[in-house]
Amino acid sequence: MSDDDETYAVTAGPPQGRHQFVIKLLWIGIWLAFMNAPVKDLLGGGHTGWARASGALGLVVFVGVYLVLVFRQTSKAMGRQRVLFTITFLGALAVLLALTFGVPWLVLFVYVCVSAGATLPIRYSRLLIPLVVAVMVGTGLTLHDARETVTALVFPALLGGFAMTGVRQLIRTTIQLRExxxxxxxxxxNEERLRLARDLHDLLGHSLSLITLKSELAGRLLPEHPDRAAEQVADIEQVSRQALVDVRSAVTGYRRPTLPGELAGARTALAAAGITADIRADAPEGVPEEPEEVLAWGMREAVTNVVRHSGARRCTITLTRRQTLDGPLLELVVADDGRGAPGPKAGNGLTGIAERLAAVEGTLVTGPAGGGPAPGKGFALTLRVPVGSGLGSTE
Structure with a gap:
């Protein structure tokens, strides 16, 4: 899972497993660090034992309800009335604890604002957050020496609440974008399937219909006019051959080789043959379709020859961009340390590569690679194809 997917699952969806559960709990609970004021008040505020116990219980209940509300709402949304009731309970508990234990407990209102921003739609939270802040101010005015604390908490309460509203909107937008x-x-x-179906219908519909009609006609003519039936059979053969050519052309278009695909295939084929692959190539962007197809076919043929005929232990594939007086070109070199060229006569594979290169004004150079077990052994195949000036560098 990528970092973005894990972040989405942790913040916007139910946790998948214990790891995400812990991360989600930490992500929500990290803000509890600001609870140090009421905790310090409980430990050193001069309260009686009963007051400390009741205050601790109230703080635990507040924190527990806050965590459950935010955790549950960001995993599986609860009903709006239930959320409003829970926030109201948090607000009432914050008022009770602040009036009972004093100024340090006013910080609880910040968490009420955060809860409202994280769990309610913006049309509700933009009204409820200022209302909670107003309640906090009103509660603070009833306490002794609370003006400075209230002033310091107004901005964090508003900022925390509306910041969580923004986070909620961001999560919602992320969900919509993913969908x-x-x-x-x-x-x-679906469009690709429709295009394939349409192309096959256009290619084969007429041909198959014609073959069917001529087959029926040949069957009727065969008893009395075998010569005319033979003509129909010859037409059937011609139509079927043309249909086969059309289908092959269409499949070639669908399965046009690309440099990234052939580089990956070359690495796999060489590894399967026990040949060490030294690939010094990153497929560049912006290669025109025809030059890329020619290089991809050349790489496939060269790697196939290395695997089948070279007896090599190592194969090096290099793809680089070069600038010449005639313009930029892309150079592909496939070299091995095998037994060298099989003979002076080029095979069908090399002939086919040369013909493809000629169609795009490319060149083919073959010769010893110099890396074999004896001087002059090994075989290197070099393809050079001119490309447009917009090609990205591979170096």
């Missing part, structure tokens, strides 16, 4: 992205991916897949 929209999933929908777009599904629509793209």
């Amino acid at each position: 929209a992205r999933a929908t777009v991916a599904q629509l793209a897949a």
Whole structure:
């Protein structure tokens, strides 16, 4: 899982496993560090034992309800009335504790504001947060020497509440974007399936219909006119061959090789053959379609020859961008330390590569790689293809 996905699961969805549960609890509970004021008041405020016990109980209840409310609401939304009731309970408990134990307990109102911002829609929280702050101010005015504390808490209460409102909106937007992205991916897949179905219908619909009609006609002509039936059979063969060519052309378009795909395939094929792969290439961006396809086919053919015929122990694939007087070009070198070229006559594979390169004004150079078990052994295949000036550098 990526960092973004884990952050989403922790902040906006139910925790998946103990690890996310702990992280989510820490993410919500980290703000409890500001509870040091009431804790210090309980420990050193000169309260009686009974007062300390009741204050501790009230603080534990407040913190527990706060954690449960925020944790539950950010995992699985509760009913709005239940949320409002819980926030009201927190506000009433904050008033009771502040009036009972004094000024340090006014900080509880900050957590009431945060709860409202984190759990309620903005149309409710923008009204409730100022109301909670007003209650805090009113409560503070009834306490002795509370003006300075109240003044210091007004801004954190408002900021904390509305900041959590912003976080809630951000999480909601993130959820909507994730859903929209999933929908777009599904629509793209459906569109691709429709395009494939449409292309196959256009390619094969007419041909298959014609083959069917001519087959029926040949069957009727065969007993009395075998020569005319033979003509229909010949037409059927011609139509079927053309349909096969059309299908192959369409499949080639769907499965056009790319440099990233062939680089990954080369690494896998060499590893499966027990050949050490030294790939010094990062597929550049912005390569035109035809040059990229030619290089990809060349890489596939070269790696296939290394695996099948070279007897090599190591193969080096280098893809670099070079600037020449005639413009930028992309150079692919596939070199091995095997037994070298099989003979002076080029095989069908190299001939096919040369023909593809000629179509895009590229060049093919073959020769010893100099890395084999004896001087001059090994084989290197170098393809150079001119590309546009917008190609990103691979170096």
